Amino acid sequence: MGLTARDILSMVDGFAPFDLAENWDNSGLQSGNLAWPVKKILVSLDITLPVMEAAASWGADLVLSHHPLMMNPEKRIDFGAMPGQAIAISAREKICILSAHTNLDKALNGLNDHFAGIIGLENLVPFYSPPGSFPREEEPAGLGRIGDLGKNIRLKDLVEDVKKRLGLDRARVTGDLEGEISRVAVCTGSGGSLVQEFLDSSAQLYITGDLKYHDARQIQAGGKASVDVGHFGSEIIAVDLLTQQLEQAGRKRGTSMEVKGFNREKDPFIIV
Numbered sequence: 001m002g003l004t005a006r007d008i009l010s011m012v013d014g015f016a017p018f019d020l021a022e023n024w025d026n027s028g029l030q031s032g033n034l035a036w037p038v039k040k041i042l043v044s045l046d047i048t049l050p051v052m053e054a055a056a057s058w059g060a061d062l063v064l065s066h067h068p069l070m071m072n073p074e075k076r077i078d079f080g081a082m083p084g085q086a087i088a089i090s091a092r093e094k095i096c097i098l099s100a101h102t103n104l105d106k107a108l109n110g111l112n113d114h115f116a117g118i119i120g121l122e123n124l125v126p127f128y129s130p131p132g133s134f135p136r137e138e139e140p141a142g143l144g145r146i147g148d149l150g151k152n153i154r155l156k157d158l159v160e161d162v163k164k165r166l167g168l169d170r171a172r173v174t175g176d177l178e179g180e181i182s183r184v185a186v187c188t189g190s191g192g193s194l195v196q197e198f199l200d201s202s203a204q205l206y207i208t209g210d211l212k213y214h215d216a217r218q219i220q221a222g223g224k225a226s227v228d229v230g231h232f233g234s235e236i237i238a239v240d241l242l243t244q245q246l247e248q249a250g251r252k253r254g255t256s257m258e259v260k261g262f263n264r265e266k267d268p269f270i271i272v
Helices: 005-015 049-058 084-093 102-106 111-119 155-166 192-200 213-221 231-235 238-253
Strands: 028-031 040-044 062-065 096-099 122-128 143-154 172-174 180-190 205-209 225-228 258-261
Touching (some): 005 028, 005 062, 005 096, 005 238, 028 084, 040 238, 049 062, 102 111, 111 122, 111 143, 111 155, 111 180, 111 238, 122 180, 143 155, 155 180, 155 205, 155 225, 172 213, 180 192, 180 231, 192 205, 192 213, 205 231, 213 225
Parallel strands (some): 040 062, 040 258, 062 096, 180 205
Antiparallel strands (some): 028 096, 122 143, 143 180, 172 225
């Protein structure tokens, strides 16, 4: 028998268990039917109209995204505007839409481990551990990661290295550019809610996205440093990660499916 969307959901659960997702999250099935057959999968960061049009053009049977199509309940579905446009294409072309969000963020070898690895951190431990949020003992009990650089590096030099590793042309920095950094906390996506946890930690630098003005002031007052690489900059790497993990899961099951990452997504913010 061929693969179905339910099989893909099970594969994702194997490397990013859905019971790790935050209560407010909407990981899992977004649109479609889990009984639909799947041979071709397109992987993306977001569910946008260009992503769905590309999926339909390629003949994809399933789209797997990091960010969910819908985070809050919709009062109406307008087929002329998102998310209704995506749902209409999903129904018309029988393209199932699945998302792996905070479960991928938290999972062992998930997005935060991948992010920390790209930056070059070692000896990784969870950054923040919400009580009761990790029912599986084998999973790392926390959001984000803290790790060591293995040596002292000037903040100014480290920022340039991080930008190069992430393919960025800019980053917002708080702290003493001449100060030396050896221990770093990271959190992909929006990390502003964990600023106090960072200040209470052993890390000297916080690398994340979407920090607000008052977050930066709080970090500055605490005598530490931060690098805001942007939400997109910290999470576009999810496309390659999901593609690799899904391909590996397919090989382990001995199944035949084609997986491709959507490579035309860009940061919605334009610097002028």
